[in-house]
Amino acid sequence: MRIIGQRVQVRTPEQNDDYDLFEIYSNQKVGNLAGWKAHQNIQITRNVLMGFIFNNETFVIELLETKKVIGTISLYKDTFRYKVSAADIGFSLNQRYVGYGFMHEALMLILDYAFKNLKFDVVGCSHIIGNERSKNTILSAGFVFEGLVRKYRRLYDGSIIDAAIYSITSEEFNNLKGSK
Ligand SMILES: CC(C)(COP(=O)(O)OP(=O)(O)OC[C@H]1O[C@@H](n2cnc3c(N)ncnc32)[C@H](O)[C@@H]1OP(=O)(O)O)[C@@H](O)C(=O)NCCC(=O)NCCS
Numbered sequence: 519m520r521i522i523g524q525r526v527q528v529r530t531p532e533q534n535d536d537y538d539l540f541e542i543y544s545n546q547k548v549g550n551l552a553g554w555k556a557h558q559n560i561q562i563t564r565n566v567l568m569g570f571i572f573n574n575e576t577f578v579i580e581l582l583e584t585k586k587v588i589g590t591i592s593l594y595k596d597t598f599r600y601k602v603s604a605a606d607i608g609f610s611l612n613q614r615y616v617g618y619g620f621m622h623e624a625l626m627l628i629l630d631y632a633f634k635n636l637k638f639d640v641v642g643c644s645h646i647i648g649n650e651r652s653k654n655t656i657l658s659a660g661f662v663f664e665g666l667v668r669k670y671r672r673l674y675d676g677s678i679i680d681a682a683i684y685s686i687t688s689e690e691f692n693n694l695k696g697s698k
Contacts, residue, residue, distance in 0.1 A: 519577060521627045526620055528591060528627050531570045531578045538587035539563050539578070542612045551649045552610050555674045579611075579624045588615040591624050593632055596642055605632055606642045609655075616651065625659045630695075633688045641691075644670070644683040653682065660694045661686045 520529040531539075540563040542548060546556040557563045570576040570590075579589035589611040596604035607628065611621050632638045643661055645652035657663075661684035670681035 519574075519631070521631055522582070523623050523627050525582055526588075526623050526627075527580050527582055528577045528624050528631075529580060530574070531567060531576065531590075533564075533567065533571070535578055535587045536560060536564050536567055538612075539567055539590070542589065542610055545613055548610055548613060551646065551652065552608070553646060553671065553673050553679065577628070579620065581615075581620075588612045588620060589624065591621075591628050593628060593636075593641075596640075598642070599640070603637060603639045604642065605636070605638050605640075606644075607632075608643075609652075621655050622658050625655065629659060629686065629691055633691050638688065640685050640687045642683060642685045644681045647680045647682060656684050659686070660690060662690070 520527060537560070540557060540560045543554075543557040543563050543566065549556040557566070575594050576590055576592040578587045579591055580587050589609060592608040594606045594608065596602075596606045598604070598606075607625070609621055609625065629641060632641050642664075643656050644667075645656065647666070664683045664685055667681050667683055669678050670683075672678050
């Protein structure tokens with residue numbers, strides 16, 4: 519899969535993305551915001567990358583200008599809704615590239631793919647309470663706040679987090695695109 523935008527492309531990961539992905543996943547600040555443990559060595563990243571390639575749910579965000587992989591974006595099958603074609607999005611960005619709108623661009627590309635190509639009815643997204651940057655990114659893509667889920671998930675360190683959850687329907691996304 520490959521979707522080309524103005525400044526980034528979202529594509530299927532490859533084995534030689536390992537160093538760029540390690541740069542993202544070895545940062546505990548990113549891990550704390552997203553809810554996972556920072557990778558201690560590149561072998562962990564390589565194992566995770568094999569999973570990405572096998573599962574076909576996580577894609578990399580590559581800068582068109584430099585070809586550097588600066589983030590990941592995942593389109594997971596939703597396990598919450600029943601008999602509705604639904605997906606859930608997760609994302610992470612290399613901290614050196616925060617503040618330039620790259621995730622916003624990648625999110626719009628993957629939403630277009632999710633609704634137009636994969637025909638999802640609705641796409642969800644969530645963030646740990648307090649992750650304001652993620653909240654802004656989610657809202658800027660047109661997601662609608664659904665509510666707060668208490669004790670949403672137990673993390674690797676045993677702590678349990680509350681989360682804010684959002685969704686965007688195919689109709690909302692099409693209206694948004696039509697209005698631009
Ligand atoms: C969440 C995360 C991806 C947000 O990164 P980000 O760069 O702020 O995201 P966006 O792509 O939405 O960019 C918005 C920022 O770029 C700026 N920007 C610059 N050019 C822009 C453009 N063309 N379009 C949109 N925004 C632009 C915006 O003003 C905003 O910056 P500001 O908040 O300082 O004003 C990043 O902080 C991250 O990886 N966090 C750790 C992992 C994580 O939280 N994952 C989410 C788990 S749910």
